Amino acid sequence: MKVELLAPAGNLEKAKIALLYGADAVYVGGLRFSLRVRASNFTLEMLNELVLFAHKRNKKVYVTMNIVTHDSDLVDLDEYLINLDKIGVDAIICTSFAIIERAKLLTNLEIHLSTQFSVSNSLLADYFYNEGIKRVVLARELTLFEIKEISENTKTELEVFIHGGMCVSYSGRCTLSNYMVGRDANRGGCAHSCRWLYDLFDGQEKISSNHDFQMSSKDLEITQYIPKLIELGVSSLKIEGRMKSIHYVATVVLAYRMLIDDYYNNSLKDLNYYRTEIKKAENRLTSIGFLEGEPTISEQLYNSRSEQPTKEFIGIVKGYDSFKKLAFIEQRNYFKVGDKIEIVSPNKTFIHTTIKTLFDEEMKPIDVARHPLQKLYINMRYEVKPYDMIRRVK
Amino acid sequence: MNLIARLKDVTEIEKLNQLSVDIVLLDTVFSVRVLNRFNFKEINKIVFHCKNFNIKTYISINKMIHEEDLKPLKLFLEKIEKIDINGIVISDLTVYALAKQLNLESKIIYQPGTMNTETYSIKYFEKHSIKGITLSREITLDEIKEILFYKTNLELSIIGHGYLDMFYSKRKLLTNYFTYKNISKKDIIDNYNYRLNEEIRKNDFYPILEDKYGTYIFRSHKLISWNEIEIIKSKITDFFIERIFMEDEEYFDSIKLYNGNMDIESFLIKYNNYDLGFYYKPTQMVKVVSNES
Numbered sequence: 001m002k003v004e005l006l007a008p009a010g011n012l013e014k015a016k017i018a019l020l021y022g023a024d025a026v027y028v029g030g031l032r033f034s035l036r037v038r039a040s041n042f043t044l045e046m047l048n049e050l051v052l053f054a055h056k057r058n059k060k061v062y063v064t065m066n067i068v069t070h071d072s073d074l075v076d077l078d079e080y081l082i083n084l085d086k087i088g089v090d091a092i093i094c095t096s097f098a099i100i101e102r103a104k105l106l107t108n109l110e111i112h113l114s115t116q117f118s119v120s121n122s123l124l125a126d127y128f129y130n131e132g133i134k135r136v137v138l139a140r141e142l143t144l145f146e147i148k149e150i151s152e153n154t155k156t157e158l159e160v161f162i163h164g165g166m167c168v169s170y171s172g173r174c175t176l177s178n179y180m181v182g183r184d185a186n187r188g189g190c191a192h193s194c195r196w197l198y199d200l201f202d203g204q205e206k207i208s209s210n211h212d213f214q215m216s217s218k219d220l221e222i223t224q225y226i227p228k229l230i231e232l233g234v235s236s237l238k239i240e241g242r243m244k245s246i247h248y249v250a251t252v253v254l255a256y257r258m259l260i261d262d263y264y265n266n267s268l269k270d271l272n273y274y275r276t277e278i279k280k281a282e283n284r285l286t287s288i289g290f291l292e293g294e295p296t297i298s299e300q301l302y303n304s305r306s307e308q309p310t311k312e313f314i315g316i317v318k319g320y321d322s323f324k325k326l327a328f329i330e331q332r333n334y335f336k337v338g339d340k341i342e343i344v345s346p347n348k349t350f351i352h353t354t355i356k357t358l359f360d361e362e363m364k365p366i367d368v369a370r371h372p373l374q375k376l377y378i379n380m381r382y383e384v385k386p387y388d389m390i391r392r393v394k
Numbered sequence: 395m396n397l398i399a400r401l402k403d404v405t406e407i408e409k410l411n412q413l414s415v416d417i418v419l420l421d422t423v424f425s426v427r428v429l430n431r432f433n434f435k436e437i438n439k440i441v442f443h444c445k446n447f448n449i450k451t452y453i454s455i456n457k458m459i460h461e462e463d464l465k466p467l468k469l470f471l472e473k474i475e476k477i478d479i480n481g482i483v484i485s486d487l488t489v490y491a492l493a494k495q496l497n498l499e500s501k502i503i504y505q506p507g508t509m510n511t512e513t514y515s516i517k518y519f520e521k522h523s524i525k526g527i528t529l530s531r532e533i534t535l536d537e538i539k540e541i542l543f544y545k546t547n548l549e550l551s552i553i554g555h556g557y558l559d560m561f562y563s564k565r566k567l568l569t570n571y572f573t574y575k576n577i578s579k580k581d582i583i584d585n586y587n588y589r590l591n592e593e594i595r596k597n598d599f600y601p602i603l604e605d606k607y608g609t610y611i612f613r614s615h616k617l618i619s620w621n622e623i624e625i626i627k628s629k630i631t632d633f634f635i636e637r638i639f640m641e642d643e644e645y646f647d648s649i650k651l652y653n654g655n656m657d658i659e660s661f662l663i664k665y666n667n668y669d670l671g672f673y674y675k676p677t678q679m680v681k682v683v684s685n686e687s
Contacts, residue, residue: 070533071512071540098514121461124488141458141564149461168563170458173508175560178532179613180592184677186508186532194561198590200571201599207577211593215567295565297574 003229004236005260006062006159007253012046014249015061016053020346020387021250022257025060026050027093029242032080033065033073034188048087060090066114068172068186069096078106085109093137095172095186100133110134112159116172116186120146122153129156135235140166144225144291148232157235162226163252163278164240166217166289168194216301221278221286223271226256227263244282247313247332250344250389251281258348276310280342280391283307311342311391315369315376317384326359327380329390336368340393343384351382352393395627397652398452398551399645400637402429404440411447413649417632418444419483424455424467426607427559427638428584434473441477452481456505457607458564459488468492481525490524499524503551503632507531507559513544520548526631527551531558535622535673542629549631554619555648556636557601558671561611568604586639601639612639615669620651620658622673 007023009015015026028042028050042050047063054061063084067073077099084092085107092109094100095116103109113119113128118139125136135157138147151158167174174185176193183189197211220240222229229237237260239252255277262268284307287299314335319328335341337358343351359377360366369376396416401407410418420437421428432440441451453474459467467489474482475496483503484490493499504510504519505528519527526549529538542550568588572579582604589599590611598614616636623633633652637645644665650656662668 068509068511068530069514070537071514072537074512074514095509096512096514097518098512101514101518118458118486120486121459121464121488123464123491124459124486127487127491139458142460146461153461168565168567169561170564173458173506173562175508175532176611178672178677179560180595182675182677184532186511187677189678193592197593199593200568200602201589201591202585203587208571208575212575213571213590215563215565217565290564295570297570300565300567300570300574302571302574 006238008242010242021253027062062091064093066095118170122150125154125156151232159236162237218285218287220289248281280311315390317388327378331369331374342391345388398634414653417450419452426457450480456485459486551632553634557612557639564608567609617671618668
């Protein structure tokens with residue numbers, strides 16, 4: 001069975017884009033019970049719309065319910081679970097035994113165990129399998145060898161993070177944010193206190209200078225290990241980042257879609273091809289995390305450097321008039337007539353052209369698109385489709 | 395309610411007996427944030443000595459369990475099964491799954507630090523015949539009372555005193571930092587002197603410790619539960635008194651505080667840097683106004 005590419009989505013638009021750009025499944029947060037509170041805004045109606053959209057394309061929707069619940073959080077849990085079951089979501093991703101047990105009792109929902117539980121061995125994976133858990137999202141602290149051993153020794157489906165930000169603590173075991181600012185890291189309020197700047201003291205002696213003791217990890221990026229993970233029988237490859245933009249979601253999903261498809265078609269390109277694609281949306285310093293063993297300074301982030309993406313997202317296609325050869329677009333960043341652009345489409349085609357003419361919504365010619373979400377027309381002799389992304393070539 | 399003290403050395407048993415400690419907690423080769431990792435032979439000896447004083451023994455297996463740990467951990471538990479320890483305090487449920495294979499599950503106390511935040515935790519573990527669970531450290535006194543309202547045969551415990559950990563990373567954060575700074579330090583591992591200070595929290599120093607399994611960060615203030623324990627002690631079986639980063643005298647006085655041999659005023663005149671943790675500070679689920687940088 002072909003490995004699943006699982007993408008994050010912070011809202012309905014991002015979810016649809018992730019699916020269109022090649023994700024086999026998306027994970028989204030409902031209004032309650034989900035970490036990443038600010039990226040958890042799916043009402044039941046939106047979930048219903050997304051499930052219909054996904055199932056029509058033979059794809060899946062997982063709902064994150066991965067908070068560590070307190071008694072007061074459980075109000076209306078049963079009703080919520082029953083509604084998710086009725087809508088037909090394909091799985092829920094959980095940490096709390098309350099949610100897991102109620103879902104088992106009241107619904108037919110498939111249950112995945114969140115990485116918040118930091119499952120790091122096959123015995124625990126099998127324990128949860130015997131408890132009715134279909135899939136375990138493995139801890140991010142595992143080497144490739146450990147993933148191999150777990151895969152060989154468990155009956156559970158395994159999901160592995162392949163891209164994005166990483167907790168520096170074992171997930172689910174950190175209360176830095178709770179203690180330092182009163183925001184509950186295990187209930188969606190994480191303030192990322194581990195990414196703040198600290199001084200280190202040895203007794204009374206200050207060792208660091210200018211708060212340069214940092215714990216942050218570089219983002220995960222393991223394109224080179226995708227073939228191996230597929231061969232190990234991992235069920236799902238997961239991209240992190242429900243807070244990320246639609247351009248990030250589209251670009252990263254498409255890059256991994258191409259990589260995975262090329263692997264299955266025996267047509268893998270040089271990995272730099274896929275990495276170059278990813279960098280068009282985000283160009284942060286990356287590392288391979290724990291895959292080759294204990295992280296060293298190469299995997300840590302000591303300077304808060306953040307490189308700019310190699311291409312700038314300037315608009316999204318909303319429609320195309322093939323008779324007038326006009327693309328109807330929505331502006332996302334400043335651009336102007338004369339800019340060289342690249343248009344990327346979910347079907348993996350890339351169009352390179354130059355903006356020669358630009359019109360506002362009333363078809364008045366303009367030179368510059370400077371208003372966010374402004375509706376515009378561009379002359380385009382190539383046919384483009386809704387959800388195609390337009391990038392400015394730097 | 396049993397008072398549980400951490401044991402640093404076998405010679406302390408008599409002293410802890412004089413302080414009316416009910417149970418001692420022993421670090422093992424599978425422990426993190428240790429005072430002293432005891433091997434099986436030493437544990438066996440300690441159990442024997444403790445019995446002479448009618449003190450019970452728990453062992454700590456609180457590291458996260460990886461695939462390579464499974465075989466040695468099983469061998470260790472097989473040995474443990476043969477001696478009369480009274481409890482196995484665990485942080486990773488893998489240890490429960492292994493203990494079950496050896497019919498040791500009735501000795502398991504599940505103490506993950508963060509996960510036992512609700513009544514349902516009790517309901518779940520009641521079905522699994524373990525000895526008990528330790529309630530999470532980041533819940534309020536009201537939440538604790540609500541959980542304790544539920545009637546159960548499961549033994550419920552809290553860690554109520556001392557420096558509590560709040561971060562567990564598998565990364566060697568101190569070693570990596572010293573490498574980055576090109577500073578040669580010979581004494582990084584198991585060095586209890588390091589502290590962190592966040593750039594806008596000038597008065598708060600967070601102990602940080604690295605051992606062979608990873609890096610741990612602790613609260614800036616020690617927890618004290620003098621008033622709170624009076625409210626809940628009838629429903630708490632075990633009260634753990636944390637010892638890490640504490641001088642022996644303060645630790646022994648802490649035990650006296652809870653067994654009635656020292657009054658709170660004298661204790662707080664002698665010692666400082668205590669707070670009430672989360673007892674009266676409910677945490678927020680969403681972004682609130684903060685000093686976040």
